[in-house]
Amino acid sequence: MAERAARRPGLVATIAWRIVFFAVVAMAAQLVIVFADYYFDDSELGSLMIERETALLAQGISRKDGQWAFELPASIGGFGPDSPTRVARIRTLDGTRIFSNCGDQCREHLLPEEIDPPDRWTRLLSQGKPIAVAGGRSMQIDGQEVVIEIAILDKNEAVMWRALGHEFADHLAIPMLLQLVLVLGGSLVSTWLAMRPVKAAARQAGAIDPLDPEHKIDISQMPREVAELGVAVNRSLARIGRLMREQKLFTTAVAHEIRTPLAMLQLELGQIDSPRARRMEKDVEGLARFVGQITALGRLEAIERKGFKPIDLAQLGRGVVASMGPWVYDHAHAIAFVENDAGAMLGDRGLLEDALMNLITNAVTHTPPGTEIELGAGPGPRIAVVDKAGLYHAATGDDAPMAKAGDSLGMGLEIVKRIAALHDGRFAISADPATGTMAVLTFPPLAPKPAP
Structure with missing residues (x-):
């Protein structure tokens, strides 16, 4: 659609051609009138x-x-x-x-x-x-x-035609051409100036952040007729944002309601000494993790950037490793934290913790027992989760979500990717047989405070 719109003639060119066309028609009509007036x-x-x-x-x-x-x-x-x-x-x-x-x-x-x-x-x-x-x-x-x-x-009639030609040139062609240049130039300049805020609004619309529900088109400099279109677009954006928030709220509420029965079901299954109960426990655990991801996704999309605060990535990494360590060890894996001159960034601590927990959970779930997992902070505003197994393979031609087909890895990585985008950061994942699978989150550095 963008390419098709780019091939269409611009408004300024359309107005120019129409002004020239009607000016030529007017000159032809005036030429006929003047000729008839003089000739007869x-x-x-x-x-x-x-x-x-x-x-x-x-x-x-x-x-x-x-x-x-x-x-x-x-x-x-x-x-x-x-x-x-x-x-x-x-x-x-x-x-x-x-x-x-x-x-x-x-x-x-x-x-x-x-x-x-x-x-x-x-x-x-x-x-x-x-x-x-x-x-x-x-x-x-x-x-x-x-x-x-x-x-x-x-x-x-040579003298007569020479006199008529001179009269047309001096009193018709030259004044009409001068008027055409002034009218055409004035119209094009006026149209170009009037379209500048419209072009700016088009750029704003193309840059609308889907994670920012307050993002709207600026209509303060638009002509009144175009501003009405901008107001209608802003109203539509507001309605869509409200509908999405209600849908997210409903999905999150449903996920919240399911978490408690799932937890109780896990407790009950733990009391049953049976291989079938152990298999069901794994299924329920996977379902609980999926519900947790839906809840995290709903929480992610409800966050606004204006609530961001400075976060020390080294402190964040230590806290996540401390909270996830027992769960990792229970699944026969090992986890460690490594700091390498980590920096600070502006963001939401809860979301970043969710991102790291998702990466650690994926590393534990999709690697064999005994795999070593490392959470590294630094250098700078960068934090990474590395597992030594190196089994990750991205689906061919699949960038978003970056997932393997047929498992639940995609949901977790998509959440991580959205959290990175919300913080104006980048998320990349790669696998190297020598170093393992590396999932890296890179963020903009925290701006220094202005000197007093």
Whole structure:
């Protein structure tokens, strides 16, 4: 599921593509509207043609040493000398002629030179397409006012399309692209910032500790709509935690109720002198051990880390060996305690005692009589149970629980593994013919107290 989710496009990418898609649709719609508005209005289109062509002609005007000069720009063509289709006249208000490529056509299509021309003027010379138009405008060049007048008599629409393209680029494409960049950038940044607490919540959900019923998702920085989902997840976690606690309480209570009849049954069987009674005693002992493990498991899952206290592992190991010694000797085994510069750690003493007792019980139960068992503390926050038999073999491909199929070893080792996880520690078990079977619990060291 995680891999499938990783292959799905992100929200930021989805929003980006949708903004770009609808922006392109909007630009296409606006392009059609603007085109229809200009193309079917010959008067407005003629004004655009005059404005565009006069602006291009103005690029060729210069003044050196008080003398006017003109050179036809490379970006515009058709205004050569005696051109029959494009007429141009450039002059100053005092009558100085800078450029002209016409004779009678100037008098026919342009304003008389003795008339003071308006700032802008346009006159259609025909109806329909292609558009024939005359017009002009005044422009400030080198601090003086220059009048540029033209007449376009082409039988093609090249000038019209050039004017339309310039209008689309200047007044439609560039503003729309700028707006798209700002809207897209703002939307992506806003979405990315809004999704940061959601990503943090996803990481929190992935790191939820099943042994910590108080672990919840932080929704303090989430947007309101997403926070509602976080609240629902937290409510579900609380309900699941409550259900699990009730189930554990029920299981533990049942195990507690069974322990007393089992103890009485063991006492009664001890009074019967019969081989069958001895076989039943072993079965009852195994059942009592299993019930004890269920009780320990229920107690484990009811513990919270906030109640942990510093524990000296050497002192813990001595206490376990002292309490388990008689039972070990009764089963024809030997046990010893070895200290090797043991450290301290933060944890629950009762749970750690349960873990070590489970390991010692497994070592006694699954090894032949006379096996030597050693409980070693250290170096550092480490404690291990070693038996010299070395008979342990983990089931192939079976990491949790680490057990041999067909016996009760798995329950005990699973409890030990969970106790280690609750203390942020590691549990490893291995067998070496030279040293025996070694079950090792390694914990984080106890943090030093801050200096006053």
